Amino acid sequence: MQIKVEAGDISTYSADCVVVNLFEGITAPGGGTGALDAALDGTIAGLLASGDIRGKEGELTLLHTGGKLPTPRVLVAGLGKSGDFTIDKVRTLSANIARFLRGKRVGSYATIAHGAGIAGLDAAACAQAIAEGTHLGLYRFNRYQKPPDDPFEVETVAIVENDGAKFNILQAAVERGVILAEAAEFSRDLSNEPANTLTPTEFAARAQAMAEQYGLGFRVFEREQCAEMGMGSFLGVARGSAQPPKFIVITYRGAADAEAQAIGLVGKGITFDTGGISIKPSDAMLEMKGDMSGGGAIIAAMGAIARLKPAVNVTALVPATENMPGSNALKPSDILRAMNGKTIEVVNTDAEGRLILADALSYAIQLNLSPIVDVATLTGAISIALGNAAFGIFSPHDGLVERIKQAGERAGEKSWPFPMWPEYKDLIKSNIADMKNSGARGAGSIAAAFFLKEFVDDRPWAHLDIAGVDFYDAEKGVLTKGASGIPVRTLVGLVEDLAVRPLG
Numbered sequence: 001m002q003i004k005v006e007a008g009d010i011s012t013y014s015a016d017c018v019v020v021n022l023f024e025g026i027t028a029p030g031g032g033t034g035a036l037d038a039a040l041d042g043t044i045a046g047l048l049a050s051g052d053i054r055g056k057e058g059e060l061t062l063l064h065t066g067g068k069l070p071t072p073r074v075l076v077a078g079l080g081k082s083g084d085f086t087i088d089k090v091r092t093l094s095a096n097i098a099r100f101l102r103g104k105r106v107g108s109y110a111t112i113a114h115g116a117g118i119a120g121l122d123a124a125a126c127a128q129a130i131a132e133g134t135h136l137g138l139y140r141f142n143r144y145q146k147p148p149d150d151p152f153e154v155e156t157v158a159i160v161e162n163d164g165a166k167f168n169i170l171q172a173a174v175e176r177g178v179i180l181a182e183a184a185e186f187s188r189d190l191s192n193e194p195a196n197t198l199t200p201t202e203f204a205a206r207a208q209a210m211a212e213q214y215g216l217g218f219r220v221f222e223r224e225q226c227a228e229m230g231m232g233s234f235l236g237v238a239r240g241s242a243q244p245p246k247f248i249v250i251t252y253r254g255a256a257d258a259e260a261q262a263i264g265l266v267g268k269g270i271t272f273d274t275g276g277i278s279i280k281p282s283d284a285m286l287e288m289k290g291d292m293s294g295g296g297a298i299i300a301a302m303g304a305i306a307r308l309k310p311a312v313n314v315t316a317l318v319p320a321t322e323n324m325p326g327s328n329a330l331k332p333s334d335i336l337r338a339m340n341g342k343t344i345e346v347v348n349t350d351a352e353g354r355l356i357l358a359d360a361l362s363y364a365i366q367l368n369l370s371p372i373v374d375v376a377t378l379t380g381a382i383s384i385a386l387g388n389a390a391f392g393i394f395s396p397h398d399g400l401v402e403r404i405k406q407a408g409e410r411a412g413e414k415s416w417p418f419p420m421w422p423e424y425k426d427l428i429k430s431n432i433a434d435m436k437n438s439g440a441r442g443a444g445s446i447a448a449a450f451f452l453k454e455f456v457d458d459r460p461w462a463h464l465d466i467a468g469v470d471f472y473d474a475e476k477g478v479l480t481k482g483a484s485g486i487p488v489r490t491l492v493g494l495v496e497d498l499a500v501r502p503l504g
């Protein structure tokens with residue numbers, strides 16, 4: 001699918017469909033909608049007067065133009081109340097329109113820049129949101145269906161702008177939107193891929209192909225190198241699997257000073273989580289091909305960072321392994337030693353994400369990365385707390401929490417901070433080692449964050465628990481069935497923000 005910007009008049013545009021919009025409560029449409037309505041001899045105004053169209057958010061009305069316009073169809077999209085309209089609604093609307101028109105077998109359509117007219121939103125931000133929403137909304141993972149269930153695809157979408165002076169700005173904004181959407185889609189592809197295909201080896205190969213495509217630094221530490229580096233915690237998890245583990249490292253150098261301190265992005269790369277010897281019940285296991293979503297999001301974000309070129313250095317670390325109950329597997333009560341020398345009593349082999357992150361975070365400290373942001377499908381408890389509406393932020397650094405929250409808001413990916421009060425530290429206290437890898441029933445997500453905190457030496461660090469938002473079972477706005485690609489766009493936005501406004 002291709003998105004282009006065209007200077008011109010939407011009311012004379014020729015495509016399979018032309019999309020205009022209406023706020024709730026408007027009785028006489030203006031702008032592009034008004035121009036089309038005039039050409040249609042007041043059809044839209046008539047539908048408004050009769051109450052057939054009300055401009056409600058989510059309302060989509062398809063009209064046939066009966067030869068009165070070059071386009072055979074007009075879609076009127078309701079925007080809801082004008083005071084409530086936001087960039088995120090532009091994104092959601094664009095996704096819903098794209099899927100609606102695909103369902104109607106509309107292969108090419110033109111749209112006005114929703115939000116940029118009377119809504120008064122920034123025109124470039126609107127164009128970017130339309131590009132993101134359209135791309136993400138049309139995403140499907142149909143690699144394993146030939147032909148796919150529903151093979152029809154939208155080929156081209158044109159954003160038509162009558163102010164020629166805005167053309168270059170809108171064009172650049174669309175390119176940005178496409179880069180961000182493509183990164184999120186790459187992340188979705190990785191997470192949707194079943195674990196028999198996406199082994200740690202294949203995961204690393206796809207990361208490498210991406211890194212080579214965009215000119216990023218890339219290397220993989222094999223099991224032996226990880227052992228030499230002292231990654232006993234990561235290798236402890238890998239022991240139960242026949243698949244060799246891979247520790248993936250990707251570097252981006254964008255700062256004027258190539259030696260300048262790099263931001264660290266760390267992602268959980270469990271390509272399948274059976275739970276290990278503390279095995280999961282069957283139903284809970286089905287979703288666990290997505291347990292590398294944190295790592296996948298970070299790898300994908302690096303691709304977008306390489307294309308957008310913020311003036312900052314970034315290093316991504318993704319420990320990748322399966323969590324399997326093989327005959328050599330980790331056993332409850334085993335004690336592991338992490339790269340930073342700390343010992344861990346493994347009381348539950350299903351709390352494996354924090355074990356592999358312990359070594360990745362230790363390595364991030366050794367590389368002097370700062371700030372460090374880790375992303376992981378770490379705990380089922382996070383979706384008990386937040387459902388699938390937001391991911392959790394855990395960090396003792398309030399400034400970093402705020403920056404992540406804001407980057408998430410700009411991306412339309414909601415997040416919410418959790419407390420890191422010292423009261424919770426005892427949750428991971430062990431009688432026999434420096435810590436244990438799982439607490440009691442309460443505050444499971446916070447206990448996991450406190451475990452990770454043991455490996456970051458009080459550096460500026462935040463942990464994002466995405467276990468509630470990695471997979472969805474229904475289409476909703478930019479979200480499609482399966483992997484969400486959250487928080488790729490948040491991470492890219494955060495890195496861009498840190499490039500211009502370093503953490504204080």
Ligand code: BES
Pocket residue numbers: 273275287291348350351352353377378379380381437438439444467468
């Ligand atoms: N990968 C899971 C967390 C998860 C659960 C992700 C549901 C997505 C959906 C993680 O490795 C895990 O098993 N966590 C345990 C921790 C517990 C043993 C302390 C959990 O949440 O039950």
Ligand code: MN
Pocket residue numbers: 273275323349350351352353
């Ligand atoms: Mn687990």
Ligand code: ZN
Pocket residue numbers: 270273291350352353377378
């Ligand atoms: Zn897991």
